[in-house]
Amino acid sequence: MTHQSSSREDEKTGGIQVIARAAKILNALGEHPSGMSLGEIAQVVDLPRSTVQRIVAALDSAELVRSSGAGGLRLGPALLKLLSSVNTDVVDLVKPLLEKLxxxxxxxxxxxRASGSQLAVVHYVVASRELRVVPRIGLDLPLYSTSGGRALLALESDADVQARVGDDWRELTDKTVKTLAALLQMIHEVRKTSISYDRGETLEGVSTMAFALDTIFGRFAVSLLVPTARFKKHEARYREEMLQCKQALIREIGKIAAVEG
Known part of the structure; x- marks a missing residue:
């Protein structure tokens, strides 16, 4: 091997390493939406602070991260714009089936979808009846208390669930789960049944059920939001409709994966 080809190989390896490190930093920031300091990032990704500082400077110049003053570093507008485009693609794809459900x-x-330790609503279809539940786009609720959040957590390992949820347990109602042990027990059940439930744990008088999808666009949760009194009466039928919707979505997204693959 010539010196020139060896240098090119070293340069290629170094470039891959930088990309991998940048990805770790972006993932860490994604899991801490309130912001992180350089020192905190260095500790989480297990890299020297000086290395993190150099990579962050490059990411900042591309607007992939931004400084929020005392709040530290957060994901930047360029990356959020890309994520928004992905959300739009997913919504366009699944909207007809959500409307059917x-x-x-x-x-x-x-x-x-998950945003750090929160569940962020990216799209909804509101029922055309008088007594109904109307969520807000961008509404952030804890992953641990919502059916959609727990469905997404069920796709992760127990260790990753613990790392993502952390130690901040907000009691949204008197039914909100309060311990990691209780949460993991619920998640183990979701892994068996594919359906997650929230029976008034997040909002009084509102019950929900959800399933998660692990797709080429990322991981998403589809939830059915129902006034609790009606939920109890029709739960079995709702569950059947949800499972049918999940299979239809898997088939539809599979077509896209086959075309792009």
Whole structure:
């Protein structure tokens, strides 16, 4: 091997290493939406602070991260714009099936994804009846208390669940789960059944059920939001409609994966 080809190989390896390190930093910031200091990032990604500082400077110049003053560093507008484009692609793809689920159940349906330790709603279809649940786009609720959040957590290992949820347990109602042990027990059940439930743990008088999708666009949760009194009466039918919707979405997204693959 010539000296020139060896240098090119070293340069290629170094470039891959930088990309891998940048990805670790961006993932860490994604899991801490309130912001992180350089020292905190260095500790989480297990890299020297000076290395983190150099990579962050490059990411900042590309607007992939931004400084929020006392709040530290956060994901930047360029990356958030890319994520928004992905959300739009997903919404366009699944919207007809979400609308069908809402029509079949006559209930509100939401599409959400994890944002750090929170569940962020990216799209919803509101039921066309008088007594209904209306979520807000961008509404952030804890992953641990919501059916959609727990469905997404069920896709992760127990260790990753603990790392993502942390130690901040907000009691949103008197039914909100309060310990990691209780949460993991719920998540183990979700892994067996594919359906997660929130029976008034997040909002009084509102019950939900959800399933998660692990797709080429990322991980998303589809939730059915129902006034609790009606939820109890029709739970079995709702569950069947949800499972049918999940299979239809898997088939539809599979078509895209086959085309792009």
């Amino acid at each position: 809402s029509a079949d159940t006559n209930e509100t349906v939401s599409l959400a």
